[in-house]
Amino acid sequence: MALVSRREKFFLINGLVCLVQGLEGRCTTVDLRNESCVTGKIEQVDGFMNIVMSEAVFIDTRGAEYPFDSFFIHARNIRYVHIPDELSIVPTIKNQLKKMCPRSARVELDPKKSWKARKLIQRQKETVKEVQQLKKEKEMQQIKGCQDAKNKP
Structure with a gap:
């Protein structure tokens, strides 16, 4: 994961983007603002919560299904990300934060x-x-x- 900017890192650490990043490699559903949804495997989540999904199925407001090999969702179009029941939220967030900020990189106080x-x-x-x-x-x-x-x- 290459961070592009300090702003992106800020959003990763201070928001729930790290929870969505913990879903990488899992199949889930993302509800969009226009009442449609996308179901598929999350491949990548950046610091702004833009999501790239693979093997995705886009379901429009009428219920028609459209399969895609790869599907990009812009962060501003996301309304809700379904978290699988088997996923523990707090440990997932802690693991993601540990990956981003390992203790060895932190400045130890005198x-x-x-x-x-x-x-x-x-x-x-x-x-x-x-x-x-x-x-x-x-x-x-x-x-x-x-x-x-x-x-x-």
Whole structure:
């Protein structure tokens, strides 16, 4: 898959185009805006969701069927893409995103914490210690109050 532009890559990553790309090699139905549909095997999906299908059957609004060896569908003509029941949507999207952006290509963040982050963590630890100390003091007061109540006749 050769990406043509940054815009195409943006649509691939930020839209559901990656789900339709996960359908490549599968037979499905694509409903078109003019109430017709195309059924066939998806061969290629680009970043703008233009679809190339093979062994396609175009069904017009009257129900007449026209077979095609190859059929191109422009993205703006697509109304709906039928997702097969046996396909899991979330894993398909995750797999496609992994193919497009492998972890090795991503920039890893510096594991060293900044001064601000270290200070924040230190302050959080101090707050936790203070809260624990207050809880202990409160428990001691409750225990002392119970003992005083027992000692009074």
